Amino acid sequence: MSKIKRIGVFTSGGDAPGMNACVRAVVRTAIYHDIAVTGILQGYQGMIDQSFIEMNSRSVSNTIQMGGTILKTARCLEFRTKEGRAKAYENIRSVGIDALVAIGGDGTFTGAEVFSREYDIPVIGIPGTIDNDLYGTDYTIGYDTANNTVIDAIDKIRDTAASHDRLFFVEVMGRDSGCIALNCGIAGGAEAILLPEKETGIDELIDKLERAKEGKKSSTIVIVAEGDKNGGAYNVAKRVEEKFDFYDTKVTILGHLQRGGSPSSFDRVLASRLGYAAVNRLLAGETRVMVGLRNNEIESTSLEEALSNKEFKLAEDMLEMTNVLAI
CATH class of the missing domain: 3.40.50.460 (Phosphofructokinase domain)
Structure with missing residues (x-):
């Protein structure tokens, strides 16, 4: 993999408290390693519409406590087509983006996986969804x-x-x-x-x-x-x-x-750890993986595996406990 010079970061799908803390960590970790960062507004739609902003360390000041996402988010039907993805790739390359960090849920990761395979662009996914329903992490940002x-x-x-x-x-x-x-x-x-x-x-x-x-x-x-x-x-x-x-x-x-609302301390720390890890995994040559928290350790799971394991099982002891404690 050639040296990464500019990372594009975006949030997609439903917003989740802690996304801003994650963007902050991605931006500052990349800058620490002398890598430029472009913020992509409104997710995949922003790639197609060329909604890009240059980001520096001050761009994410005073955001760690904010809910929602400063990069905005949107659904994008056009990106589901080959023509839409071709346009998106042409646009991100025109501003020098040669790697992506995608923050979102399974829809976000599906798009990232396909896009990365079609154009051989490195991508790391970060689980940001209040549903906590992604395989490969004990907790998702916002839950x-x-x-x-x-x-x-x-x-x-x-x-x-x-x-x-x-x-x-x-x-x-x-x-x-x-x-x-x-x-x-x-x-x-x-x-x-x-x-x-x-x-x-x-x-x-x-x-x-x-x-x-x-x-x-x-x-x-x-x-x-x-x-x-x-x-x-x-x-x-x-x-x-x-x-x-x-x-x-x-x-x-x-x-x-x-x-909505200001993210909890747990979500701020989780988001920061995952954003930091995503940039470092890109620099280590990893691609098409999701970084997640397992047993309090950051681990990588391939996007393909994270997406194919749809059966997220609830803890049996918790299901049983609901009956016992309700008496």
């Missing part, structure tokens, strides 16, 4: 912050639920992954958790609610992942109300507030 945001909301909802003997259905993000729902359900003391990975029938849920009633609980909270097979919190609440009217029932959809 810890999203958890803290959800738990704070659950605690507040619990206060009002207990004051009025209410049953709250709280819907959290997780179309294909129940990581946030499971983790926050346990941390928030939920009486039941509905997950995409584990089908829970309405009758089974009602049995749990009846046990809560018999235990004289003054409030009940059910966490629903948006990808639950029963069709989301509103649908679950409606079906439960038809058979079980002991509580006054309310629904809260937390939605995109889970993506």
Whole structure:
């Protein structure tokens, strides 16, 4: 591999708290090694639209605590075509970019893997998604912050639920992954958790609610992942109300507030470690890999492997624990 002179860094897909800390680490690590950095605005769309900015150490000052992404993000259908990728490659080479750092989730990595193979451009992926559903890392950037945001909301909802003997259905993000729902359900003391990975029938849920009633609980909270097979919190609440009217029932959809906010200390450190590692792995000659955290060590996983291992399994002990601790 020829010597890398300029790295292009971009964020793509859904934003996640900690992305700015990661960009900061990439920029400053590259500059430390006398490598120029170009920021690509709005991900793959920015490559096609030539939305480039020169970055230096001061470009990322006062960003480590910021949520969202200073590089912006966007979906890009044109990049999925060969013509779109050809245009993107021509544009990035015109400004001297000869290696890429891609921060995002599986959609971001799919594009990066294809692009790197077609044009033999070195690329390192960094997992940035609140869903924590990527193979090859114990944690993704943004997951810890999203958890803290959800738990704070659950605690507040619990206060009002207990004051009025209410049953709250709280819907959290997780179309294909129940990581946030499971983790926050346990941390928030939920009486039941509905997950995409584990089908829970309405009758089974009602049995749990009846046990809560018999235990004289003054409030009940059910966490629903948006990808639950029963069709989301509103649908679950409606079906439960038809058979079980002991509580006054309310629904809260937390939605995109889970993506926002200042990143936690954990996410800032994780993002910094991964950004730092990505540049160093590029300089060591690695390409088409994702850097991730495993057993508190930074490890590389090929993008192909990270993308092909779609079955992200939830911890069995945590699944069992939800039933035990809800009594």
